[in-house]
Amino acid sequence: MISEKMVSLVQNSSVIRAMFEEGRELANIYGEENVFDFSIGNPSVEPPIEVKEAIIDIITNDSPNLVHGYMNNSGYEDVREVVAKHINNTHGTTFVGENIVMTVGAAGGLNVIFKALLNKDDEVIVFAPYFGEYRNYVSNYDGVLVEISPNTVDFQPNLDEFKKKITIKTKAVIVNTPNNPTGVVYSEETICKLASILEEKQKEFGTSIYLISDEPYRELVYDGVEVPYLTKYYKNTVVGYSYSKSLSLPGERIGYLVLPSEMDDFLNVSAAVNVANRILGYVNAPSLMQRVVARCIDAKVDVEIYNRNREELYNNLTAFGYHCIKPQGAFYLFIEALGGDDFAFANAAKKHNILIVPGTSFGCPGYCRIAYCVDYSKVTGALAGFEKLVKEYQ
Amino acid sequence: MISEKMVSLVQNSSVIRAMFEEGRELANIYGEENVFDFSIGNPSVEPPIEVKEAIIDIITNDSPNLVHGYMNNSGYEDVREVVAKHINNTHGTTFVGENIVMTVGAAGGLNVIFKALLNKDDEVIVFAPYFGEYRNYVSNYDGVLVEISPNTVDFQPNLDEFKKKITIKTKAVIVNTPNNPTGVVYSEETICKLASILEEKQKEFGTSIYLISDEPYRELVYDGVEVPYLTKYYKNTVVGYSYSKSLSLPGERIGYLVLPSEMDDFLNVSAAVNVANRILGYVNAPSLMQRVVARCIDAKVDVEIYNRNREELYNNLTAFGYHCIKPQGAFYLFIEALGGDDFAFANAAKKHNILIVPGTSFGCPGYCRIAYCVDYSKVTGALAGFEKLVKEYQ
Incomplete structure (x- = not known):
């Protein structure tokens, strides 16, 4: 009964919803603290x-x-x-x-x-x-x-x-x-x-x-x-x-x-x-x-909190062998998907309880987006998984 | 340069804007307290x-x-x-x-x-x-x-x-x-x-x-x-x-x-x-x-304030000879335009510093809408003007 234009949008949205549900399931199985969700740009830093x-x-x-x-x-x-x-x-x-x-x-x-x-x-x-x-x-x-x-x-x-x-x-x-x-x-x-x-x-x-x-x-x-x-x-x-x-x-x-x-x-x-x-x-x-x-026209969140995540992730991932441009702004890191297939790589990451978004969603296949607007503990906690992933692809 | 669909909407909106500006002008000339603006459904009663x-x-x-x-x-x-x-x-x-x-x-x-x-x-x-x-x-x-x-x-x-x-x-x-x-x-x-x-x-x-x-x-x-x-x-x-x-x-x-x-x-x-x-x-x-x-799920504004306006307006306007249904809800009174032409009547009302909206805007020519979500003083203050209007049309 819905508008023809909406049909494919509803289908896509259930794919995203399925991803989200999968994340919830991982959290249920392994515990919230062992799932590293870098999929959504929801700010973690408190308002000023x-x-x-x-x-x-x-x-x-x-x-x-x-x-x-x-x-x-x-x-x-x-x-x-x-x-x-x-x-x-x-x-x-x-x-x-x-x-x-x-x-x-x-x-x-x-x-x-x-x-x-x-x-x-x-x-x-x-x-x-x-x-x-x-x-x-x-x-x-x-x-x-x-x-x-x-x-x-x-x-x-x-x-x-x-x-x-x-x-x-x-x-x-x-x-x-x-x-x-x-x-x-x-x-x-x-x-x-x-x-x-x-x-x-x-x-x-x-x-x-x-x-x-x-x-x-x-x-x-x-x-x-x-x-x-x-x-x-x-x-x-x-x-x-x-x-x-x-x-x-x-x-x-x-x-x-x-x-x-x-x-x-x-x-x-x-x-x-x-x-x-x-x-x-x-x-x-x-x-x-x-x-x-x-x-609050002159107020601003504490950008240093995001910067710490950025430095930690960028320095470690590049040391592990990942390729990416060091971000100058926002709270995203866009890494080359190991093996070249962004969907396959995002799935491989999920096996380490790491959730990232395939670059195809952004019109750029072969890459994945890591949203680092998360607690610092999630950044440090995910590093071991990212390192194991590199070894799997070697 | 704007979308074709927007052209007539922008024209209509400048008509409404012109009405609003006219109201502002009346207030400048006669003083805010002597202009009776019943044109907009902006609640005057405070939130609970x-x-x-x-x-x-x-x-x-x-x-x-x-x-x-x-x-x-x-x-x-x-x-x-x-x-x-x-x-x-x-x-x-x-x-x-x-x-x-x-x-x-x-x-x-x-x-x-x-x-x-x-x-x-x-x-x-x-x-x-x-x-x-x-x-x-x-x-x-x-x-x-x-x-x-x-x-x-x-x-x-x-x-x-x-x-x-x-x-x-x-x-x-x-x-x-x-x-x-x-x-x-x-x-x-x-x-x-x-x-x-x-x-x-x-x-x-x-x-x-x-x-x-x-x-x-x-x-x-x-x-x-x-x-x-x-x-x-x-x-x-x-x-x-x-x-x-x-x-x-x-x-x-x-x-x-x-x-x-x-x-x-x-x-x-x-x-x-x-x-x-x-x-x-x-x-x-x-x-x-x-x-x-x-x-605030059980809270509600004090409806009695609107009710007082409703009673005052309805009782007086009908006594003056206006025709309208007594409203059972909302904060509007929909009166028959004297003389039958809603635009002409709204203009005649404006000469008494009373602002009301022609019914044509609501798909119902020959009527005018009075939004009584205003201070009680505006209701009582406008009555003399409404009474004079009836005499003008007799």
């Missing part, structure tokens, strides 16, 4: 204390009808101003409240911008490896996902292939840096080249191509790496941000879109985003959490 | 004290990674159990947690169920007058809205026309009782007839027709009126509920869907709803608010 303080302060002192009431579909005006100023202070931009739309996380923001922009069969380009949900977000609005094959040398985007695959139907390009699943940050050089290709192709086709920068991992960077702010390189940029990782609030569904005034057709795009936020049923981003993130 | 207590208790005592973390896309299992038990206790049903899906308000719930069910050109029947957003929710998934014309005698649904308009393409029927904009509660007799028509047509066409009961106003009823619980009358019922009005939390976006186990294709529908919740970008209903509503 400012979040708790802000919630209690707001609930104790502010008017409940203001805190829990409706506001403009794009969010509270004062919250949007605070967010704009914070971006300006951090990145030297010149946004105002009207450039910010509060959204139900980054996933809500991406759905809203695609609803606003896409006509049937419009093309949206992604660089493999990429977050698999992009496929669904684009298909929700009958867009066509166009994949650029992975550059497995350094996981910077393959710009030669990119240039060739832009067509008159290309409406948007998604970049995700720091990247899920590789942890790679796209360099300023990459961004400049990518922007100049987009400029050239916009001229060639007489179209507007929007660069959608999905940035839930922006604050999770290591070794002082800089993540370029893309609106400064290309005017048709839309930034999608989320507090899911930066404040460890993934369940609260709070984030925002940045729509720069200088983008093509700004007034219509921002009006369309406002309407899309409403009619897709979000209505507005959760109200209390809007006020909370504005109060 | 239990909400504040629950938030502070949860934030103070529970694990932040549990409170703010990801959970199953359908919601926390313990919260779903609490909701199921509450419905059972109140309505004598036999639901379990698996029958409940926590959603981003009722608007999120309706989008999710339509995404799960609708193929292009599937028909969804609504009874005029109806909440105008249904048109957008159905059109988001390329469904076709089929309107049943209003029965202006008592605003119970016109079941003769309903029976004629059901086709082999009818996938769903929306009912909204207590109703926005009339405040009418569909009687048990109505529900029984409606259910038996649906049963008959399902047999005739060999199809499943889902009855979607949108119930954000269920708790707001007056004079001890009973609102039948529709799953008890028709097995292919999906209930969409929201805490926006019952707990005055509209900005928080928290509600749920009820999917009874006995509905046709239950396993696929509930799996599809779970996936739709995820891929539409909600991911899950806001996590803290899920836990809050579970703690």
Whole structure:
């Protein structure tokens, strides 16, 4: 009885569910402490204390009808101003409240911008490896996902292939840096080249191509790496941000879109985003959490906790003989699957109670993703299994 | 540059925005206290004290990674159990947690169920007058809205026309009782007839027709009126509920869907709803608010405050000579437009600084909606203007 479009999605989802159930079963057999689940990007680091303080302060002192009431579909005006100023202070931009739309996380923001922009069969380009949900977000609005094959040398985007695959139907390009699943940050050089290709192709086709920068991992960077702010390189940029990782609030569904005034057709795009936020049923981003993130605008989770996991895993796995790029951000390590078959390797890992995700899910077969947003004890506990795996494959 | 589908929506939204701006202007000219804005259904009654207590208790005592973390896309299992038990206790049903899906308000719930069910050109029947957003929710998934014309005698649904308009393409029927904009509660007799028509047509066409009961106003009823619980009358019922009005939390976006186990294709529908919740970008209903509503499961706003507004308005307006049904629920009064033209009448009211919404927005020209979820002082303050209006039209 369900929608035809949903049939295969439901089937896929039961595959993922089966994986999850298998993990639960392993935990039942071997004990929770002996199962090493690196499959899900659910932050393990606690929100900064400012979040708790802000919630209690707001609930104790502010008017409940203001805190829990409706506001403009794009969010509270004062919250949007605070967010704009914070971006300006951090990145030297010149946004105002009207450039910010509060959204139900980054996933809500991406759905809203695609609803606003896409006509049937419009093309949206992604660089493999990429977050698999992009496929669904684009298909929700009958867009066509166009994949650029992975550059497995350094996981910077393959710009030669990119240039060739832009067509008159290309409406948007998604970049995700720091990247899920590789942890790679796209360099300023990459961004400049990518922007100049987009400029050239916009001229060639007489179209507007929007660069959608999905940035839930922006604050999770290591070794002082800089993540370029893309609106400064290309005017048709839309930034999608989320507090899911930066404040460890993934369940609260709070984030925002940045729509720069200088983008093509700004007034219509921002009006369309406002309407899309409403009619897709979000209505507005959760109200209390809007006020909370504005109060905690300078707060951030303790990235050092993820960094310790990163160093421990990277140093040991490479010493065991695994191949991977050292991640500069996010909380993922993307390793070459031993034996070359990512599904077979993920299954072999499961025999050591290690759960990892085949790279095929990210458009990059032959690799597996390790989500190290887990307790340090899980990282150290899994090392013996990872070492045994290498020996099995020798 | 925006999607073709969005162009007219953006135009409509600027009309509404213009109305809103006009209201702001009136307030600037005549003073906030002299403008009587009955245009928006934004609750004025404060949330019950239990909400504040629950938030502070949860934030103070529970694990932040549990409170703010990801959970199953359908919601926390313990919260779903609490909701199921509450419905059972109140309505004598036999639901379990698996029958409940926590959603981003009722608007999120309706989008999710339509995404799960609708193929292009599937028909969804609504009874005029109806909440105008249904048109957008159905059109988001390329469904076709089929309107049943209003029965202006008592605003119970016109079941003769309903029976004629059901086709082999009818996938769903929306009912909204207590109703926005009339405040009418569909009687048990109505529900029984409606259910038996649906049963008959399902047999005739060999199809499943889902009855979607949108119930954000269920708790707001007056004079001890009973609102039948529709799953008890028709097995292919999906209930969409929201805490926006019952707990005055509209900005928080928290509600749920009820999917009874006995509905046709239950396993696929509930799996599809779970996936739709995820891929539409909600991911899950806001996590803290899920836990809050579970703690406040027996709490309710003080309905007597709305009742006082209802009595004051209804008694005075009818004494002035206005015609309307006395609402049994919700916080709306649906009056016959003096002179017969709802737009002209709403404009005439505006000259007395009274803002009301033309019934055409609800598929029912010739009427206007008064949202009395306002301060009592606004109700009493507007009476003189309403009285003058009658004299102008005599």
